[in-house]
Amino acid sequence: MPRAITPTRTALALTAAAATAAIWGGTSWYAAANDDSAAFAKSRDEVLAAGEQGVQNLQTLDYRDIDDGLATWESSATGDLLTELKGGRADFEKQVKSAKSVTTAKVLSGAVTELDDRAGKASVMVAVRITVDTAKEKPGSKESRILGELTRTDDGWKLSALSEAPVESATGAGQ
Amino acid sequence: MAMTTETKDADAGASGTSGASGARAHRRRAARKPKRTGRRLTAALLLICLLATGGGLLIATSQLQDGADPNNKALTDAGATGNVAGDVGNAVARIFTYTPDTLDTTRQDAKELLRGEAAEQYDRLFARLAPRVAEQQISLTTNVIRTGVVDLTDTTAHVLLFLDQTSERKGGKPSTAAAQLSVTAEQHGGTWQITKIKAR
Numbered sequence: 001m002p003r004a005i006t007p008t009r010t011a012l013a014l015t016a017a018a019a020t021a022a023i024w025g026g027t028s029w030y031a032a033a034n035d036d037s038a039a040f041a042k043s044r045d046e047v048l049a050a051g052e053q054g055v056q057n058l059q060t061l062d063y064r065d066i067d068d069g070l071a072t073w074e075s076s077a078t079g080d081l082l083t084e085l086k087g088g089r090a091d092f093e094k095q096v097k098s099a100k101s102v103t104t105a106k107v108l109s110g111a112v113t114e115l116d117d118r119a120g121k122a123s124v125m126v127a128v129r130i131t132v133d134t135a136k137e138k139p140g141s142k143e144s145r146i147l148g149e150l151t152r153t154d155d156g157w158k159l160s161a162l163s164e165a166p167v168e169s170a171t172g173a174g175q
Numbered sequence: 176m177a178m179t180t181e182t183k184d185a186d187a188g189a190s191g192t193s194g195a196s197g198a199r200a201h202r203r204r205a206a207r208k209p210k211r212t213g214r215r216l217t218a219a220l221l222l223i224c225l226l227a228t229g230g231g232l233l234i235a236t237s238q239l240q241d242g243a244d245p246n247n248k249a250l251t252d253a254g255a256t257g258n259v260a261g262d263v264g265n266a267v268a269r270i271f272t273y274t275p276d277t278l279d280t281t282r283q284d285a286k287e288l289l290r291g292e293a294a295e296q297y298d299r300l301f302a303r304l305a306p307r308v309a310e311q312q313i314s315l316t317t318n319v320i321r322t323g324v325v326d327l328t329d330t331t332a333h334v335l336l337f338l339d340q341t342s343e344r345k346g347g348k349p350s351t352a353a354a355q356l357s358v359t360a361e362q363h364g365g366t367w368q369i370t371k372i373k374a375r
Binding site for chain 2: 011014015018019021022023024025026028029031032037038040041044045108109110111112113115124125127143145147165167168
């Protein structure tokens with residue numbers, strides 16, 4: 001005997017479907033909230049984005065707009081690097097203004113090499129092309145390899161150390 | 176007393192039933208009506224609550240996962256990341272390290288380590304290089320300074336390498352230069368092979 005579709009049955013079916021949706025939502029949320037690798041992956045992607053952007057920012061400066069440029073530098077940095085930038089700012093401004101240099105950077109590739117999500121520390125490596133245009137010389141560009149360290153701040157990941165990976169001679173001594 | 180009875184009877188007559196039992200049945204129906212509406216309301220509210228909960232949790236889930244590519248296992252799978260970084264680093268060091276005496280070995284190694292576009296590229300380079308290496312007694316040593324895995328799936332990886340390359344002509348002074356490579360690697364039968372090399 002075919003069963004009639006009654007309002008009660010419809011309501012029951014709807015409720016069952018809604019309950020299933022709620023349970024599904026709950027289990028997905030629980031899995032995601034307790035999935036350390038998802039949180040870790042998110043941090044990794046944030047570190048890479050902040051690292052690449054930071055390297056680009058800190059390799060970009062126009063003597064005609066030096067205040068904004070250096071403000072961007074400082075907003076990309078924290079810790080020792082920020083202290084260093086602030087300490088050397090006056091001398092650096094003079095140099096850039098007298099050389100009338102315009103420096104731009106393009107990130108070619110970057111990767112996160114270390115990430116300690118709990119400690120809020122990370123390392124990145126970034127290959128970058130830096131173009132320098134000064135009043136005296138023709139613009140020239142060179143490929144550079146940068147190693148950066150990042151620290152998590154209340155305002156996101158920021159560079160706390162930045163250096164060019166040194167070239168070592170085959171004997172192990174610096175060139 | 177008499178008033179009540181009269182009312183009952185009048186009601187019974189209006190609803191088309193007769194007698195005391197008909198009146199009782201009507202009262203039951205009348206009493207059940209609001210009860211059923213209440214139940215419907217509860218059911219509807221429950222439904223809305225459940226849907227809202229499910230929807231809210233799904234939104235919360237997507238926010239938790241926001242921004243991260245769930246397929247990229249770089250660093251999240253430390254073992255696999257270490258494997259590909261190690262394999263690709265070793266491969267690059269091997270294919271770009273030679274002396275006039277080991278040139279054939281290097282070429283043989285490259286056949287195992289390279290595939291596709293990278294293999295063709297390397298063959299062309301090698302064809303140009305080999306006569307000069309023998310003639311000028313050139314050796315090249317490649318040291319991998321740093322390796323970073325940009326992204327990684329079960330079968331494909333993109334790796335960034337910083338290299339120091341020291342070349343030396345016989346009787347000359349060695350000179351070292353920096354090089355940066357972006358490498359694409361594919362996994363075939365448990366080993367990673369390089370399919371693309373791009374100088375940075």
